Amino acid sequence: xxxxxxxxxxxxxxxxxxxxxxxxxxxxxxxxxxxxxxxxxxxxxxxxxxxxxxxxxxxxxxxxxxxxxxxxxxxxxxxxxxxxxxxxxxxxxxxxxxxxxxxxxxxxxxxxxxxxxxxxxxxxxxxxxxxxxxxxxxxxxxxxxxxxxxxxxxxxxxxxxxxxxxxxxxxxxxxxx
Numbered sequence: 001x002x003x004x005x006x007x008x009x010x011x012x013x014x015x016x017x018x019x020x021x022x023x024x025x026x027x028x029x030x031x032x033x034x035x036x037x038x039x040x041x042x043x044x045x046x047x048x049x050x051x052x053x054x055x056x057x058x059x060x061x062x063x064x065x066x067x068x069x070x071x072x073x074x075x076x077x078x079x080x081x082x083x084x085x086x087x088x089x090x091x092x093x094x095x096x097x098x099x100x101x102x103x104x105x106x107x108x109x110x111x112x113x114x115x116x117x118x119x120x121x122x123x124x125x126x127x128x129x130x131x132x133x134x135x136x137x138x139x140x141x142x143x144x145x146x147x148x149x150x151x152x153x154x155x156x157x158x159x160x161x162x163x164x165x166x167x168x169x170x171x172x173x174x175x176x177x
Contacts, residue, residue, distance in 0.1 A: 025065060027073040029058055035073070035135050036080040042130045043084040043123060051081045074141040081127060081145050110134075117167040125160030132157055 033054055040050035057079040061068075068075045089140065118126050118160035129143045 020065070022062075025062055029061070029076070032073045032076050033058075036077060038134070039077060039080055039130060040084045040132075042118065043127055044119070045082070045084055050084075053080060056082055066082070070143075072143075074137060074144050077131065077135070077137075078145040078147070085123070086168060111169070114170060117171065119163055120167055121160055121163055125156055125163060128156040129160040129164065 004091045036054045036057060037050050041047070045053060057076065060079055060083075061076055118129065123127070128142055128146060131137050131145060132139065137145070139153050139157070140150055142157070143150045146153060146156070148156070
């Protein structure tokens with residue numbers, strides 16, 4: 001059961017499920033699933049891989065729902081972050097008759113130059129910036145998702161902002177030439 005009011009349910013960082021009812025978990029999952037997908041995409045996964053990661057995170061979330069403390073959103077995004085950081089086995093053999101994956105046609109409403117500059121950053125800085133500024137999570141939530149201290153999260157954000165600023169400035173200089 002959702003413990004907070006329905007008018008504030010849109011802010012999924014405040015969702016707390018208090019029962020084992022699958023419908024309550026599903027409602028909380030629906031509010032955070034797009035953010036989880038975009039986080040996996042931002043960490044360099046393809047559209048198909050991102051969907052698989054979110055699905056696996058939902059299964060793990062349901063399995064370990066009793067171990068959760070705090071809000072649903074940061075807890076679930078932490079699962080997605082950990083799954084996105086794992087290496088995917090490249091040795092999995094595919095049947096000979098399977099087609100190659102389709103071209104990734106995912107589009108974003110965010111400025112393409114900003115997305116390209118973000119993709120050049122180290123993964124942890126990119127994830128910290130994405131969680132803080134795109135998902136609008138607090139520094140404490142970013143730290144909890146990334147399994148680091150608040151100070152380390154602040155340092156990641158600082159270094160990420162500085163690196164992003166430098167990359168965007170160099171791109172602007174190149175465009176002006």
